[in-house]
Amino acid sequence: MTDHSPFNSKRRLALPAALLLAIAVFALCAIQARRPEPFTVSFLDVGQGDAALISAGENQVLVDAGPDSSVLSGLGAAMPFFDRTIELAVLTHPHADHYTGFLAVLRRYRIRTMILPEYAAQSPDYRRLLEAVRDDGTAVTLLDCGEKAAVGGMTLHVLRPCRGHAQSADPNEESLVLRVSGPDGGTVLLTGDLPGASGEVEAAAAPGEWQAELLKVPHHGSRTGATAAFLKLVQPTAAVISVGKRNTYGHPSPAVLERLDSLGIRIWRTDRDGTVTAVWGPGGFRVSTTVKPPQTSAARLPFQHQSDNFRSSFAKERQ
Numbered sequence: 001m002t003d004h005s006p007f008n009s010k011r012r013l014a015l016p017a018a019l020l021l022a023i024a025v026f027a028l029c030a031i032q033a034r035r036p037e038p039f040t041v042s043f044l045d046v047g048q049g050d051a052a053l054i055s056a057g058e059n060q061v062l063v064d065a066g067p068d069s070s071v072l073s074g075l076g077a078a079m080p081f082f083d084r085t086i087e088l089a090v091l092t093h094p095h096a097d098h099y100t101g102f103l104a105v106l107r108r109y110r111i112r113t114m115i116l117p118e119y120a121a122q123s124p125d126y127r128r129l130l131e132a133v134r135d136d137g138t139a140v141t142l143l144d145c146g147e148k149a150a151v152g153g154m155t156l157h158v159l160r161p162c163r164g165h166a167q168s169a170d171p172n173e174e175s176l177v178l179r180v181s182g183p184d185g186g187t188v189l190l191t192g193d194l195p196g197a198s199g200e201v202e203a204a205a206a207p208g209e210w211q212a213e214l215l216k217v218p219h220h221g222s223r224t225g226a227t228a229a230f231l232k233l234v235q236p237t238a239a240v241i242s243v244g245k246r247n248t249y250g251h252p253s254p255a256v257l258e259r260l261d262s263l264g265i266r267i268w269r270t271d272r273d274g275t276v277t278a279v280w281g282p283g284g285f286r287v288s289t290t291v292k293p294p295q296t297s298a299a300r301l302p303f304q305h306q307s308d309n310f311r312s313s314f315a316k317e318r319q
């Protein structure tokens with residue numbers, strides 16, 4: 001008798017339907033997991049600070065995490081919903097606008113390995129971060145200049161600082177600089193808050209190693225960050241300035257914007273463009289932004305990097 005009750009017939013239908021749905025979701029996840037993903041770099045809109053998510057397939061590298069939990073919305077949008085593991089995190093230097101967001105990241109995601117700077121901050125938040133890293137079982141490593149790390153086909157080359165160097169009292173001077181290359185090409189240079197005076201000397205000492213198609217402009221576009229000599233050594237096609245709206249530092253400096261412009265380097269800014277994402281494919285990379293550019297501005301239409309244009313613009317500059 002009970003078999004014929006409406007309640008049970010609904011259940012008989014509901015169970016296979018739920019099972020089918022579960023199989024469909026599982027299959028979708030499996031397809032998504034197997035689909036090869038291109039080399040992608042997203043400069044997350046975290047206000048006045050830095051956070052860059054670099055990925056290839058299911059492998060993510062997070063370089064800096066911004067000043068607060070605003071990093072989480074950028075990560076949520078950029079990472080697959082089922083992926084709660086960040087393979088590698090890097091802190092360029094211990095300033096709050098670069099590390100505080102890691103406290104929020106660690107509450108939501110597992111970070112497998114973290115590269116920390118040799119230079120440590122004494123603030124309570126930094127101590128809390130070190131405790132959280134230890135409590136989560138995240139492996140901590142220090143990389144020396146010249147060392148490389150490989151994650152999912154991506155290569156991270158640490159260009160500075162070198163272990164055992166005389167430490168500066170200025171944490172910006174201790175910024176770790178990374179050149180990351182994608183599995184099938186594509187290069188991005190991440191510079192933390194590196195002062196340009198140091199950058200141009202060190203880049204000149206290792207010609208070629210600092211060259212990259214896409215540059216994260218040092219120190220939020222500060223006047224002393226990207227010097228003309230530094231930009232000519234890196235030779236980027238495009239540059240991203242990670243900066244907060246109406247910040248009190250006056251970043252980015254008009255002089256830096258002018259320098260980039262005069263060298264024909266295309267500029268994106270997180271304060272105006274929101275999260276800026278570069279995706280590499282055959283022939284170069286394309287940039288998209290979360291804030292849509294005004295329709296009237298022809299200069300801000302979708303951008304495709306072209307190697308030949310890039311070389312000719314620098315060739316002109318050198319003449």
Ligand SMILES: [Zn+2]
Nearest residue numbers: 049095097193
């Ligand atoms: Zn900073």
